Structure formats: structure tokens, C-alpha cells
Amino acid sequence: MSGRQPRRCPPMAEPVDWAKEVWHARVLGPTFDGSFCVIMATETLRRSGIKELLVATNLDREVLVKGWVRTRRGNKYVQFIALNDGSTIHNLQVVASAELFPEENLKDVATGASVAVRGTLVASQGKGQTVEIQALEITVLGKADPEEYPLQKKGHSLEFLREIAHLRPRTNTFGAVLRVRHALAFAVHEYFNKNGFYYVHTPIITGSDAEGAGQMFRVTTLAPEHPPRTADGSVDFSEDFFGKPTNLTVSGQLEGEIAAMALGKIYTFGPTFRAENSNTARHLAEFWMIEPEMAFYELEDNMDLAEDFLKSLVRYALAHCADDLQFLNDQYDKELLVRLNSVVETEFQRLTYTEAVEILKTAKQKFEFPVGWGTDLQSEHERYLVEKHFKKPVILTDYPKEVKSFYMKLNEDGRTVRAMDVLFPGIGEIIGGSQREEDYTKLITRMAEMHVPAEDLWWYLDLRKFGTAPHSGFGLGFERLVLFVTGMANIRDVIPFPRYPKNAAF
RNA sequence: GCUUCCUUAGCUCAGCCGGUUAGAGCAUCUGACUGUUAAUCAGAGGGUCCCUGGUUCGAGCCCAGGAGGGAGCGCCA
Numbered sequence: 161m162s163g164r165q166p167r168r169c170p171p172m173a174e175p176v177d178w179a180k181e182v183w184h185a186r187v188l189g190p191t192f193d194g195s196f197c198v199i200m201a202t203e204t205l206r207r208s209g210i211k212e213l214l215v216a217t218n219l220d221r222e223v224l225v226k227g228w229v230r231t232r233r234g235n236k237y238v239q240f241i242a243l244n245d246g247s248t249i250h251n252l253q254v255v256a257s258a259e260l261f262p263e264e265n266l267k268d269v270a271t272g273a274s275v276a277v278r279g280t281l282v283a284s285q286g287k288g289q290t291v292e293i294q295a296l297e298i299t300v301l302g303k304a305d306p307e308e309y310p311l312q313k314k315g316h317s318l319e320f321l322r323e324i325a326h327l328r329p330r331t332n333t334f335g336a337v338l339r340v341r342h343a344l345a346f347a348v349h350e351y352f353n354k355n356g357f358y359y360v361h362t363p364i365i366t367g368s369d370a371e372g373a374g375q376m377f378r379v380t381t382l383a384p385e386h387p388p389r390t391a392d393g394s395v396d397f398s399e400d401f402f403g404k405p406t407n408l409t410v411s412g413q414l415e416g417e418i419a420a421m422a423l424g425k426i427y428t429f430g431p432t433f434r435a436e437n438s439n440t441a442r443h444l445a446e447f448w449m450i451e452p453e454m455a456f457y458e459l460e461d462n463m464d465l466a467e468d469f470l471k472s473l474v475r476y477a478l479a480h481c482a483d484d485l486q487f488l489n490d491q492y493d494k495e496l497l498v499r500l501n502s503v504v505e506t507e508f509q510r511l512t513y514t515e516a517v518e519i520l521k522t523a524k525q526k527f528e529f530p531v532g533w534g535t536d537l538q539s540e541h542e543r544y545l546v547e548k549h550f551k552k553p554v555i556l557t558d559y560p561k562e563v564k565s566f567y568m569k570l571n572e573d574g575r576t577v578r579a580m581d582v583l584f585p586g587i588g589e590i591i592g593g594s595q596r597e598e599d600y601t602k603l604i605t606r607m608a609e610m611h612v613p614a615e616d617l618w619w620y621l622d623l624r625k626f627g628t629a630p631h632s633g634f635g636l637g638f639e640r641l642v643l644f645v646t647g648m649a650n651i652r653d654v655i656p657f658p659r660y661p662k663n664a665a666f
Numbered sequence: 667g668c669u670u671c672c673u674u675a676g677c678u679c680a681g682c683c684g685g686u687u688a689g690a691g692c693a694u695c696u697g698a699c700u701g702u703u704a705a706u707c708a709g710a711g712g713g714u715c716c717c718u719g720g721u722u723c724g725a726g727c728c729c730a731g732g733a734g735g736g737a738g739c740g741c742c743a
Contacts, residue, residue, distance in 0.1 A: 231703085231704075231705095233702055233703075233706095235701085238702080240703075240705090253702090271693090286701045287702095287703080306693080306695090307695090310676070311677095312692075312693050312694090313692090313693080316678085323735090374741065438740085438742075440737095440738085440739080440740085440741095440742095441736095441737080442742085444743095528739085538739090539739080539740090540739095588742095589743065591743080639743085641743095662734090
């Protein structure tokens with residue numbers, strides 16, 4: 161050894177868990193003393209997503225993919241494996257020649273198994289796909305015994321899949337629905353962020369029982385068998401965690417108004433809970449709701465926003481989920497894409513409740529429930545307006561005050577309020593909103609009439625005492641939006657883990 | 667909460683008026699086939715007919731209760 165600093169060999173690349181390491185010797189060249197620095201270098205073959213590979217143009221290169229086997233078929237000379245990694249609805253075809261992979265070695269490459277495949281990305285010899293992988297190495301990462309694995313390559317009923325909610329995301333249908341759901345959630349944030357709205361987190365646990373949006377879930381740490389009692393025998397909630405009765409929220413609106421009266425334009429997007437015993441294809445006990453609230457917005461501004469917002473969301477899905485929507489269109493609802501495109505292009509029909517009642521009264525169709533001014537419209541009435549009469553989305557406004565909430569702004573006629581419902585084909589009410597009552601005296605009068613306890617909502621009334629301003633907002637049921645965009649028929653199939661009466665599995 | 671329908675093989679479903687050993691397609695297994703596309707072809711295995719009780723000589727089928735699921739309606743988003 162001389163006194164010169166030895167030339168350093170470069171550090172070996174860190175192994176990466178999602179990569180395949182290809183080990184090979186690499187001669188780095190002579191060092192100062194004439195010896196050769198020879199190291200075992202890892203050349204990491206980075207894992208590729210199937211979505212990118214399917215549209216790749218640089219072929220005839222080695223790639224690594226990992227995913228779940230959808231099907232395997234073939235003969236004793238060649239086997240074809242359809243591989244899906246969740247990045248897209250499409251599968252990548254892996255070709256395994258019998259020379260490299262005798263069929264008995266592929267026993268565990270069965271439907272549902274997870275595998276890693278190293279191979280050459282090539283132009284496909286067969287029809288039906290443009291690229292495929294000629295496999296060099298196949299590793300089974302996790303087996304799926306075909307005798308036990310419930311998902312088969314043939315179709316399953318949506319009801320059956322609901323009972324195996326831990327596996328249904330692996331189906332084409334639920335993969336598509338979940339990707340669309342993600343895209344829509346992302347589009348919600350993008351839309352509001354772009355338009356100057358601030359995202360506000362309103363509480364999940366609420367102490368106000370006055371929101372009036374239906375049955376609530378009680379939140380308590382009191383022992384259900386032996387709760388503490390007051391002198392008169394009723395449950396003593398002063399002993400409870402929060403020192404008062406509390407519930408899961410049914411709406412973030414009232415707190416949203418607080419934020420809007422400071423930040424101008426805000427929105428909430430969070431879980432919402434209703435303990436109603438609703439057994440329909442359009443109700444969940446736990447769902448996600450989007451509630452924008454805007455200071456200085458009147459009802460017309462509110463309608464403009466709702467219409468632009470909905471169209472923007474649908475447009476985003478059409479642009480970013482084309483493959484998934486095409487699949488859903490072909491499998492479940494042949495009119496889906498036509499309907500989505502028509503919503504984006506059509507101006508929503510706006511009319512008042514009073515005008516709608518006149519149309520329904522003169523309609524030739526017979527209704528189960530009679531139509532009359534002063535009663536709320538039934539599902540069949542809304543469907544008639546949207547699907548038969550106008551054949552496009554409808555925004556109904558100015559409902560009788562008796563059928564709407566206490567906080568809606570009273571019109572000058574004293575009989576109607578500045579409410580708006582956006583009605584969609586197949587869904588019914590997708591948005592409900594209003595201009596809020598900003599006048600302290602009128603609001604407290606309405607609260608008394610509707611038996612809403614003013615003392616619990618002193619802070620809500622304060623908003624009208626200090627710097628009150630016209631403001632408006634609405635609520636969009638996120639799952640109803642996903643229902644509309646995916647063309648699914650049951651809301652339980654557009655949320656990963658549905659919560660509904662007698663069902664909280666998974 | 668109301669109305670109504672359903673529960674038979676791993677999945678989808680048939681099963682006649684109550685009659686002997688409960689069927690089909692797909693899936694699975696075995697075999698055939700040189701590039702398949704839900705591959706195809708041949709063969710095989712596979713059943714607590716949702717549970718409990720009742721009627722009957724005899725119940726998958728009729729009756730009662732229970733459990734689970736679907737659809738429609740109401741409440742709502």
C-alpha cells in the first residue's frame with residue numbers, strides 16, 4: 161500500500177422493497193495500485209405500474225410488475241396471465257412459455273394470487289392488446305387457493321359482493337367505482353381551491369341537538385346498563401364525558417356559517433351521520449357531505465355556484481376516468497356516458513316550487529300522492545319534473561316555509577323561503593341549499609315557530625347580531641354524486657364500507 | 667317504520683299438483699389442444715335445499731316463528 165488515498169468504491173445502491181434487484185459484477189476500472197475494484201452492484205429494476213406500461217412506446221426492454229392475477233389460460237405450450245395492479249381497469253397480459261414455465265410450476269398462479277413478474281415488454285403477438293410481457297421470472301408473493309377464494313372470473317351479483325366487502329375492491333366494478341370516487345373527491349378540493357374557497361373542518365361530535373336534520377347517534381362514555389341518575393331518575397349527563405349530551409354531526413352547516421362570516425367562502429367535506437331507519441338505495445347512516453357556505457351570496461349566486469360546481473365535477477370525471485366510465489357504461493348503464501355529457505352541456509332548468517306545482521297539477525300522469533301547494537314534493541313528483549317534463553336537471557326554489565328548515569331566508573311574501581333543491585335524473589335531490597336568514601328578529605321568530613331552542617344556538621344567533629350579511633350555502637351528498645357519475649343503482653355500492661340499518665361489518 | 671319479493675352446489679339459477687337417488691351453466695379438479703382474450707373440447711368431484719317447530723304415509727315445495735338479503739315507499743343528502 162502506498163501513502164496515496166485509495167480510490168473509493170461507490171456505495172452500493174440501497175435495496176428498495178418495491179424493486180427487483182438484478183445482481184451483477186461490475187468492473188469499475190483500475191485503482192491507484194493497479195488492482196481492480198470489482199463490486200457486486202445492484203442494478204435496481206424499478207417496478208412499473210400497469211397503467212403506464214399499457215401505453216408505453218419504448219418496447220423491448222426489461223420491466224418489473226407486481227399485481228393480482230385475474231385469470232390464467234392457455235395450453236401446454238404457452239400460458240397467458242391477466243395481471244391487474246389496481247392502477248387501471250385494464251389488465252396486462254403476461255405470456256409464460258412452457259420452456260421457461262412448465263404448467264405445474266404455475267399451479268399457484270391462480271385467480272386472486274399476487275405475483276411479481278420480471279420480463280420483456282414487447283409488442284403483442286396476439287389480438288386484443290398492444291403490449292404484453294414475455295415473462296423471464298414469476299414469483300408468487302401470496303397464494304389464493306382456488307377452492308376457497310370467493311371471487312371467480314365470472315360475474316358476481318352486487319349483493320353477494322356486498323357481503324365480501326374486503327375483497328370486492330379487487331373486482332373490475334369496484335375498482336372502477338373507487339377510482340371514480342377518488343377522482344371526484346380530488347375534483348371537489350381542486351374546484352374550491354381554484355375558486356378561492358377555504359376548506360374548514362367542522363366538528364364530528366356536536367353538542368347541539370338543534371340542527372333539525374333528523375335522528376342522531378348519541379356519543380357517550382356512560383355505562384349503558386347503569387348510567388348515573390339525577391334526583392328525578394333521568395340520566396345525569398353532567399357525568400358524561402363532555403358534561404352534556406353529545407351526538408355525531410348531521411351537518412357541518414351551522415359551524416360552516418361561522419367560518420364563512422370570517423373567511424368569506426368556505427367548504428366542508430367530511431363524514432356525516434344519520435340514525436334514521438332508512439332502507440333505500442339512496443340512504444346511508446354514514447356518508448360524506450360537501451357543504452360550501454358563502455358570505456355575500458344570494459340565492460341566484462348560490463344556484464350559479466351549484467350548477468357550475470356539479471358540471472365541473474362531472475367534466476373532471478369524464479376527462480380523468482374515461483376507461484372506468486366506459487366499463488361502467490358497457491356493463492351497467494348503456495346511457496351513462498350520454499347522460500353525463502348531457503348534464504355538462506345542458507343549462508339546468510330553474511323554476512319556483514309554485515310553478516312546479518302548477519305543472520304537476522296539469523300533468524296527465526297519475527300520482528300516488530296528490531299534488532297541492534303547501535306540501536313537500538314526493539319522489540314521484542320530482543322524477544316526473546326531471547325525467548319526463550324537462551328531461552334535464554332542475555333547480556326548484558322558493559318552497560313553502562313549513563316544509564323547510566328554520567334557518568332559510570323568508571321571502572317578502574311571508575309564505576316561502578329562499579330554498580333551492582337541485583334534482584338529478586335517477587337520483588332525485590342531489591343538492592339541498594338556501595340563502596340563510598341574516599335578520600336577527602326574523603330568525604328568532606322562525607326558531608320560536610318551529611320549536612328550535614334559541615338558548616342552545618346563541619352563537620348562531622350572534623352571527624346575526626354582529627356584522628350580519630347575506631349568505632348562502634348548500635349540501636351535496638357525496639355518495640349521491642358518485643352514484644350519478646358511476647351509474648350504479650345502489651348507494652351501498654359506491655362507498656367502500658357502507659353503514660346502514662343492521663349493518664356495520666368490516 | 668310501512669308494503670312486497672327472495673334464501674337450493676364456490677357463484678348465477680331451475681326444480682311442474684307434496685311422491686322414489688335434487689338438476690343446469692359457470693367455477694374447481696383431471697385430460698386434450700402451438701397465441702389465448704369470460705379460450706375451447708371431453709370427463710370427474712362437489713348439497714345442513716337459511717334455521718327451528720308443525721301438518722302429512724311422505725316436505726326443497728304446505729303452515730307458524732326466527733335470521734339474512736333485495737325492491738318500492740316514507741324520512742333526507
